Amino acid sequence: MNRIDLDNQATTRLDPLVFEAMRPWLLGRGGNASSTQHASGRDARDAVESAREEVAAAIGCQPRELIFTSGATEANNLAIRGVLEASREHSQFITTAAEHRSVLDPGRRLSRMGYVTTVLPVDEEGRVDPAAIAQAAAPTAMLVSVMLANNEVGTINDLTEICRVAERQRLLVHCDAAQGLGEGMAVLSRAPVDLLSLSAHKIHGPQGVGALLVRRGSRRIPIRPLLEGGGHELGLRSGTLPTALIVGFGEAVRILRTDATRTHDLCSRRNRLWELLRNIPGIRRNGPPLESGLRLSNNLNVSFEGIDGAALLARIDQAGLDVSSGAACSSSDPEPSHVLRAIGLNDALARASLRFGLSRFTTDDEIDRAAAIVSDAVTSLRGETTQPPGET
Ligand code: PMP
Numbered sequence: 004m005n006r007i008d009l010d011n012q013a014t015t016r017l018d019p020l021v022f023e024a025m026r027p028w029l030l031g032r033g034g035n036a037s038s039t040q041h042a043s044g045r046d047a048r049d050a051v052e053s054a055r056e057e058v059a060a061a062i063g064c065q066p067r068e069l070i071f072t073s074g075a076t077e078a079n080n081l082a083i084r085g086v087l088e089a090s091r092e093h094s095q096f097i098t099t100a101a102e103h104r105s106v107l108d109p110g111r112r113l114s115r116m117g118y119v120t121t122v123l124p125v126d127e128e129g130r131v132d133p134a135a136i137a138q139a140a141a142p143t144a145m146l147v148s149v150m151l152a153n154n155e156v157g158t159i160n161d162l163t164e165i166c167r168v169a170e171r172q173r174l175l176v177h178c179d180a181a182q183g184l185g186e187g188m189a190v191l192s193r194a195p196v197d198l199l200s201l202s203a204h205k206i207h208g209p210q211g212v213g214a215l216l217v218r219r220g221s222r223r224i225p226i227r228p229l230l231e232g233g234g235h236e237l238g239l240r241s242g243t244l245p246t247a248l249i250v251g252f253g254e255a256v257r258i259l260r261t262d263a264t265r266t267h268d269l270c271s272r273r274n275r276l277w278e279l280l281r282n283i284p285g286i287r288r289n290g291p292p293l294e295s296g297l298r299l300s301n302n303l304n305v306s307f308e309g310i311d312g313a314a315l316l317a318r319i320d321q322a323g324l325d326v327s328s329g330a331a332c333s334s335s336d337p338e339p340s341h342v343l344r345a346i347g348l349n350d351a352l353a354r355a356s357l358r359f360g361l362s363r364f365t366t367d368d369e370i371d372r373a374a375a376i377v378s379d380a381v382t383s384l385r386g387e388t389t390q391p392p393g394e395t
């Protein structure tokens with residue numbers, strides 16, 4: 004039987020329609036989008052520019068404000084290091100404890116270099132208080148980075164309010180929108196963030212491509228590139244553009260924009276999963292309430308009291324279910340999830356946690372089978388731990 008994929012916050016499978024859009028650029032059509040002295044290069048450039056228009060339309064920006072990158076990790080690094088390193092040392096970077104490592108790690112690097120990085124706490128739902136940003140901002144504050152939606156507990160931040168606070172403090176706003184683009188598009192079109200990171204593989208596009216929005220408003224954003232070379236992408240990201248990946252990214256965004264039923268279906272399947280799991284003894288749900296509208300519709304995160312997290316994951320894996328206990332990028336890390344710690348879980352509970360991420364390809368049958376696998380795994384582990392030593 005096929006494995007059940009409920010790890011869609013880590014990545015999503017390529018949509019066959021996206022693959023079809025990419026196919027000609029993988030086989031046969033090969034121009035370099037920067038070699039426009041011949042027709043093949045101009046074709047590639049046109050394909051890249053149509054994808055740029057598609058992605059720009061989804062987030063309400065001008066195509067010329069978008070820079071293609073290898074993904075959200077690079078976009079986050081470029082936004083944070085690019086802006087801070089273009090400013091004076093001792094400038095301040097503000098972010099939150101629930102951000103992805105690709106935001107927190109550049110922040111750490113900046114502090115080692117003499118900049119000031121302030122990491123604000125989040126509440127038990129994983130949300131930062133916008134007023135705390137204003138309180139933390141020193142006169143040297145340059146940039147605040149807050150994610151659109153959390154990749155572990157699905158918390159959706161109030162970006163509009165964050166932008167309002169930042170504007171009063173004359174702070175630039177960066178938003179990591181690797182997660183939640185489907186639900187966040189409307190918000191993003193209204194929230195005047197200055198910099199925004201995107202990733203294609205979280206929306207059934209290909210792995211290895213993403214984008215950074217660098218707004219060209221009345222206020223010029225000081226930013227310098229991480230990679231230098233041919234001066235591609237407005238001099239901010241050198242390197243030959245991967246036409247097939249960019250075309251796939253554009254197609255994935257186009258499908259997302261036209262897929263109106265998605266949020267509702269995801270929400271009802273996710274809620275059904277919780278209904279099937281909620282009676283497991285010792286289970287607790289992490290993150291915002293499911294019906295609050297302030298949580299990604301495809302995310303559920305739970306912990307089990309008194310369970311060995313590693314043993315639980317091993318059993319679930321063996322039974323054919325893909326889920327994880329934390330962010331994919333740090334799963335080789337023996338430390339418990341920094342996000343679950345930030346929302347108040349202790350180490351043991353954070354380790355005994357499961358993150359479920361549904362996709363638009365998830366079926367009701369998969370939800371039922373997944374719930375049965377988790378329930379069986381917890382029951383059998385509890386059976387083993389409650390047996391007195393020596394008995395079989
Ligand atoms: N930010 C968040 C919130 C993410 O979930 C991820 C992917 N785990 C990233 C950034 C990194 O994205 P990418 O894989 O495109 O580098």
